[in-house]
Amino acid sequence: MHGKLAFRNVKRSAKDYLVYFLTMTFVTALMFAFDTVIFSEDLQGRVGAVNLMQMLIILATVFIVIIIAWLINYMVRFMLQKRSREFGTYLLLGMRKKTIAHLYMRENAVLGTGAFLCGIVLGILLQQILLSILYSMLKEQYHLQVFLDKRCIAMTASCYAGCYILALLRCSRKFRKMNIRELMYAGQQNEEIKESHEEWKKWLLPLSVLFLCAFGIWLFFGKQWNSGTIICYLVGLVLVVYLFFMGLSSWIVCYVRRKGRAVYRGENLFLLRQFSSKVKTMQFTMGTLTALFTIAFLGCTAAVMFNDYQNQILEDKFPFDVQVFSEKKDEDFAKELEIIGQEAEIREACPYHIFHNGENQVNVWMYTHLQAFGEMFRNADGTPALDEIRGSSGEGNWYGTYDTYMGLSVYNHLRGMLGYATVSLNEGEYLIHIKERIYRKTGDFSKELSIQGREGELRCAGYRTEAFSLDGHNGADYVIVVPDSETDEMEVFYSELAVDIEGEAPEDLGALLDGLAELSEEEMLDMAGHAEIQDGRTGSGTDTMVVYYSKYLVRDNLIPEVKYMLSSLIFPLFYIGLVFLCVALTVLSVQQLSDSAKYKFRYGVLQKIGMKKREITGVVGKQLVMYFLCPALFAAVISGIVALYISVQFVDATGVKTSAFLYFGVTCGLFFGIYAIYFTATYIGFVRNVEE
DSSP, rough: HHHHHHHHHHHHHHHHEEEEEEEHHHHHHHHHHHHEEEEHHHHHHTTTTHHHHHHHHHHHHHHHHHHHHHHHHHHHHHHHHHHHHHHHHHHHEEEEEEHHHEEEEEHHHHHHHHHHHHHHHHHHHHHHHHHHHHHHHHOOOOOOOOOOOOHHHHHHHHHHHHHHHHHHHHHHHHHOOOOOOHHHGGGGGGOOOOOHHHHHHHHHHHHHHHHHHHHHHHHHHHOOOHHHHHHHHEEEEEHHHHHHHHHHHHHHHHHHHTTTTTSSSSSSHHHHHHHHHHHTHHHHHHHHHHHHHHHHHHHHHHHHHHHHHHHTHHHHHSSEEEEESBBBTOOHHHHHHHHHHHSSOOEEEEEEEEEEEEEHHHHHHHHOOOTTTTTTTTEEESBBBBHHHHHHHTTSOOOOOOEEEEEEEHHHHHHHTTOOOOOOOOOOOOOOOOOOHHHHHHHHGGGOOOOOOTTEEEEEEEEEEEEOHHHHHBBBSSEEEOOHHHHHHEEEEEEEEEESSSOOTTTHHHHHHHHHHHHHHHHHHHHHHHHTTTTSOOOBOOOOOOOOOOOEEHHHHOOEEEEOHHHHHHHHHHHHHHHHHHHHHHHHHHHHHHHHHHHHHHHHHHHHHOOOHHHHHHHHHHHHHHHHHHHHHHHHHHHHHHHHHHHHHHHHHHHOSSSSHHHHHHHHHHHHHHHHHHHHHHHHHHHHHHHH
């Protein structure tokens, strides 16, 4: 009998908790699909960076499990509160508390099991989509196949069941402590609105707004950043998130008391009273939902930024099919060419040298003028801190010991391999090939340089900013191009090899070349005593997002690997953002749908005093918009300030050609697209419940 009663109660509650059921189904599907990456042995055998993605997905799952546990606990307690009168009636009829608790746990177990099974089915579909994306990044074809690993299902089920069991046990303990009176009146607790000290509480609203303005100003213009300041602002943000709603509800109450001009226009009085009472009884929940929305906004914004970076910049970071670096001044690259020739058809190979003239004035100028370094390499009077610069050179970061030079003929040869137009220089001229993002910051700085040639100072003939492997191979951030006659008087800094091959490089070409770097002890001793090794050290430039400084660069091997590595950040960020967003919207939706029976009486009164059915549905829409948008817009303001700051820094550091506003705009489009789905479902259900 109890089983039939539990099943009947689940069917009866399906209308109000359908959104909750669908959200749990979607979360289960996401969890199952991403757990596939953790346990996929095929992926582990294809790319080394899979371990990073596994760790980040596990970390994301930990955060998600915490939020899912909060959602399940919230919903179980919420449903208990809404059905407390029913359970009190069961007690009056003679049913034992233990029996009622088991009945309620059985109902939730049926609901949770149904969502889990549906989620696994949907998860298989999401699994195919996720694996297809990952294999396409690796430039491999993926054949659809269902991946039902026992460990994957066990991990998803354990996370899911653990959250449910903890929530049900906690709720069961609370239920057993309640008596019949508490159960009969538990559903009316949210209707008891206590208004006290509203006049001073309302000032929390403008104070919250002022704090956000101060936070934005400090974020964009503050220079004195330390751990104490950062902690203070973070604590302040958390307080503002929760105190804002206290101030908002009190401000509305005071506005209604003062009989503000807008109170008696149309249905404003009804809407304001409804909204203020709901916010007042859900202040903590509203603050928590705002925090979830904020994290969802920021997570998705960061994911969009990384995705844009890999689509725009990666192709430019590795412009040559194969490129090889050597410290030897007389390197002939015979071993490298032999391996490349065995594995692929060489269309063109160009061994060449990078030169130096013993000076580092361009490096010094970069150290003392680029925003990335700040005041790090300047003395108190603004002059270059040469000792600091010499100490930093060649540590594997930034710039090397000397400025880097290249002869014009080699430069044009390399430009031809990349499909660029050739350039010309007159005697006594030079040009600077520099990264575009650097040039956008520096502009023309040639007047502050004094590049000396054989017959005096050279004149600058301009700048070039095409992709040219300026991450430690053809210089770090820049290379100075001079006529060949000038390089005759310079020292060889190091040797390079650029190779253009037919078609795509084999998967293992990079690994075979890396094997050459594993020298025997005898070879290392020979190299250490070799007279033709460069006497300075090189740098890798100021890129901060992806810094790949290696002796051997194989374009077709590196781009998929780096894309996969970036996806290790993109996927978990989207994962967290989507789950947090759906959880927050579920709470908003279920709250309104469950209260629709109570609102039915209030809207019935409006109908009796002459409001038409169409007008009532319009009021319902306005009420839901106010309720749904309040935490979402507040979260958009907070996350928008942070996201805009991060986006500006990201564009500045990476050189992407995207507006800093676009990243947050794309996130808002995704956010409010999902928001519209939940809002529409809630609106339809609410109107249906009111009209019944």
